[in-house]
Each structure stands twice: as structure tokens, then as C-alpha cells.
Amino acid sequence: MGDQDEILSGVTAIGRRYGVPPEGVAEVAGGVANRGFVLGESLFVRVARPGFEDDLRKEAAVVPMARSLGVRTPAIVEYDDSRRLIDAPYVVMERVHGVEPTGVPLGLAEQLARLHRADRIELPGVPQDDRDDPWRTVDDLAERGYLDADTAKWLSGWFTRLAGRFDRNEPKVLIHGDVAAHNLLADADGHLRGLIDWGDAAWAHRGMDFAKLPLDHVASILPTYIRTFQSAAERGPREDEVAAAALWFHLDWGLGKLAAKPWPGQRHWTAPPGSRILGLLRFFAADPPAPWSTLT
Structure with a gap:
């Protein structure tokens, strides 16, 4: 099994822990520093690509600070760098539904x-x-x-x-x-x-x-x-x-x-x-x- 399939398999296992069946897991295209996956309607997983592990670790520290200031950013539900399920750090986050704006978003x-x-x-x-x-x-x-x-x-x-x-x-x-x-x-x-x-x-x-x-x-x-x-x-x-x-x-x-x-x-x-x-x-x-x- 290749590295890409191993990551998908690990994310699927994470999904099961949160009650999301395999069919509710889907990868989102793009992402230079991370691979992104939706877990059903409520959660999102980001897995650090090689060389960007420190960026994800930083994010796990900054997001709670930003949210405490009232900044609208998805909450981190779990950060894991143990590499037990996936051979890379990952975060499970709140999934915020929205689209990439074409202009300057209000707010x-x-x-x-x-x-x-x-x-x-x-x-x-x-x-x-x-x-x-x-x-x-x-x-x-x-x-x-x-x-x-x-x-x-x-x-x-x-x-x-x-x-x-x-x-x-x-x-x-x-x-x-x-x-x-x-x-x-x-x-x-x-x-x-x-x-x-x-x-x-x-x-x-x-x-x-x-x-x-x-x-x-x-x-x-x-x-x-x-x-x-x-x-x-x-x-x-x-x-x-x-x-x-x-x-x-x-x-x-x-x-x-x-x-x-x-x-x-x-x-x-x-x-x-x-x-x-x-x-x-x-x-x-x-x-x-x-x-x-x-x-x-």
C-alpha cells in the first residue's frame, strides 16, 4: 500500500472514531502545506505534508489564541503528532461551510x-x-x-x-x-x-x-x-x-x-x-x- 493510500486509510480510521463512515470521508484538492479531508458535514482533517510539520504544530497553538480574540476561524478538536494512526501530524477541526470569495468578504x-x-x-x-x-x-x-x-x-x-x-x-x-x-x-x-x-x-x-x-x-x-x-x-x-x-x-x-x-x-x-x-x-x-x- 502506498503512502497516499496509508494516509487515506488513517484518515478513514479517524473518521470512524468520530462516527463518520468511510463514504463520508473525501479528500479536498489543493493545499501546499497539508492534505485536507472532509469528515462528514461537521469535521475536517488536515494532514501535514513532509517539510510542513512545524506549520501545523504552530497552527494548533495559534488557533485557540485567535478564537479567544473573537476571530472567526474553525476550532481545533484534536491535534495529534504521535504518528500512531498516520505517519504525520494532523488536526481534526470544525468544518466551516463556505466558498472562496471573489471579492473582499464583509467583516x-x-x-x-x-x-x-x-x-x-x-x-x-x-x-x-x-x-x-x-x-x-x-x-x-x-x-x-x-x-x-x-x-x-x-x-x-x-x-x-x-x-x-x-x-x-x-x-x-x-x-x-x-x-x-x-x-x-x-x-x-x-x-x-x-x-x-x-x-x-x-x-x-x-x-x-x-x-x-x-x-x-x-x-x-x-x-x-x-x-x-x-x-x-x-x-x-x-x-x-x-x-x-x-x-x-x-x-x-x-x-x-x-x-x-x-x-x-x-x-x-x-x-x-x-x-x-x-x-x-x-x-x-x-x-x-x-x-x-x-x-x-
Whole structure:
């Protein structure tokens, strides 16, 4: 019996423990870090792929924290890394019914604000992300011939201007790390039902959590994100600061991927090497409102 069949057999055995017959077990296509299986109508199993075991262990620590803050994410029913039933760590989770949204789901801004208000505590496997030198990325691309000298100078100047628009040393917040359509579940009316897959969670600058949404989506939810802090009578960040930080990461990560090899067949919009940079061009060509119009 092959490894794939052994995993399916193990998941089927897990299903029996929860009263789900074999015909109620079905694998869901996709998933880079995990294989996913539905267990009837109420449960879902995620099995770590080789090399991603630590991500699933991190998720088991972060999800209870996120739920305690009121973040809509499926509850973890069981986490097991004993490898008795399956030769890989797995989690049994609440199954949340929803679809991948085509736009920005209603409620996402409020959910991110809840998450970013988390008190700093030790969470197993959750790192601090301090990536913060885009000027080196620009210099490297110029040296390798991906950028001409004048463009490299202009981009370095853009990063310098953005660096003056937000506090790069503000206290780190808990971020999801992969806020993208494939990790969001929405109902038929477009309301967010669940934020899933916490394998990239980290303590990082809040702007990083807006880096995997298209910039027009970021611009649409940012005012509500800011108002959520104000409605809770908390001193939150200013909209222009978060916009500058989000743009910083979009530009940095977009440049960092210019020299990558194509990755065809992927559904997330950031997969093609040029998508982020062209997304920036598209966003600013559409004449965005303030504060975005002041950030170039």
C-alpha cells in the first residue's frame, strides 16, 4: 500500500472514531502545506505534508489564541503528532461551510483588527518576522541585470520616502501571514465565515498582513480596519501609516519575486513573478484616493 493510500486509510480510521463512515470521508484538492479531508458535514482533517510539520504544530497553538480574540476561524478538536494512526501530524477541526470569495468578504477588516490587538505572549513555533531591507533587494536586482541603474535609484528613493511615512519599529502584532482568497471562507451573501490556514502566522508589522491581498482590496477595507480601533476606544494606527506599510511590503515582495521562475497552474494571484509589480501599476494607474495618491 502506498503512502497516499496509508494516509487515506488513517484518515478513514479517524473518521470512524468520530462516527463518520468511510463514504463520508473525501479528500479536498489543493493545499501546499497539508492534505485536507472532509469528515462528514461537521469535521475536517488536515494532514501535514513532509517539510510542513512545524506549520501545523504552530497552527494548533495559534488557533485557540485567535478564537479567544473573537476571530472567526474553525476550532481545533484534536491535534495529534504521535504518528500512531498516520505517519504525520494532523488536526481534526470544525468544518466551516463556505466558498472562496471573489471579492473582499464583509467583516474581514474587523477580524484583522481583532487579531492585531492580541497581547504579546509566547506561542510555540510563532516567530518574529523582521524582514526589513528592500534596498538590498533593489541593489541585488540591479547587479544581476534585472533593473537599470536609474530605475534602481528611483526605487531606492521610493523606499526611503515610504520609510518616513510609518514607524518600522512599532511593536509587532500577531498576523495571520497569508490573508488571501484561498484562505478565506464566505457565505452566499459575501460575509466572512472563516479565516483558515495559520501556518504563516508570526509576530510582525501589521502592514505585512495586507501584503497578499490586491491593493484595491486593501484600500477598500483599510478605513473600516481603522474605525474598528476607534469604536473600541483604543488608540490605533492612522490610515496613512498602515497604507504606507502595506505598500512597502507589496513593493518589496514584488521586487523580490521578479527573478523567480514561473510557477504555472497556481490559483493565487501572487504566484506569477510579475503579478505584484503589475498589480501596483494597475492600482496607481486607476488614480487611487488619498492617502494612497500621496505615497508615490
